[in-house]
Amino acid sequence: MYADKKPDKIDPNEKRLGKWLNCALSYEPLREPCVIDKLGNIFNKEALVEALLGKKLPKEFRHIKGLKDMINIKLSMIPGNQSDSADGATFQCPISGLEFNGKYKFFALKNCGHVVSAKALKEVKSSACLVCHKEFIDSDKMVINGSEEEVAALRERMEEEKAKSMKEKKKRGIDIVDGKKDCGNLEGNGKKSSNGGAKKFRAMDMAPANATKEVYASIFTSSKKSDFKETYMCRSLPLGRN
Incomplete structure (x- = not known):
């Protein structure tokens, strides 16, 4: 009778629905406008912006530094009453009609923000968004609430983009410094002096x-x-x- 009480088991279905129907930060039901980060987590934009301004982001979301780390997405509402869905889903794929409830894989297209199911992208081979017909490339597809392997791949891509951005900023800084040095070595006639300094008049x-x-x-x-x-x-x- 003194045995430790076993923790209550979490219903896998409830856990899945909570991840797909609620904001990853506030746990409130998803409502537009919504955004995802570069790892595929989905948020209510208002809740995420407030946490950023108040510097109250949890450790797992510290990679979000500002608006540039958010991708605005466009979710398609299920027509009619929300109670029509057995899982309580509010959104669906605008092409296939599959519900946005975690049973199916969904992608967000970075170039336009539309969220469509993987099944729709697979069945309709196109290099343009199936909703707005805007062209996109494979790297524009962001998986939402992906598996551990998919999140690891997104994290690697995010780190590569960050390193590339830092390298470009550093290069621009060197170019500016070099430009100032070059201007200092110009003679009165616009040519560089042979001794590396400005020629005295x-x-x-x-x-x-x-x-x-x-x-x-x-x-x-x-x-x-x-x-x-x-x-x-x-x-x-x-x-x-x-």
Whole structure:
């Protein structure tokens, strides 16, 4: 009679429905607008944005840093009353009519956001969305609530995209620095100086033809030092000029 009480078993069907019919963060029923992250978790957008602003995201969702990490999706409502569905599903595939309840695999298309079943994509071979006819590529397909293997593949893709983005930002930063260095090495005529630095301007180099360079330079600068010395008593009256 003192044996430990066994924990209550969770009904697999209830667990499945909870994952597909409710927000992964707030556990409230899904309602538009909805979004998914880059791992295929589905959220009510309002709940996710509020958690981001309040910095209250759980550890498993820390990879979501902002709106750029959310993909807006478009779910198709089941026509009529929600009670028509045996599982209480609210959404369905707009092509095949399969219910969005976890029994079937669904994909979200990143380019347009429409959510369609894997069965519809398999049966209707097309490179365009079956709802809006917008072109997409294979990497645009995001599996929703995928298996462990599928989530691992999505995580690997996410890390690759992050590394690529960081590399591009770093490259742009180097290009900007190099551009500043190149500008500093330009001569007056727009060419780089041979010694790697900016060439100093000298007036005599710009003297017109048949002009004495020293005289022409004296117009702009007192480049030639005087041969006269000033007296101790009167600095304004150099010796030899009185």
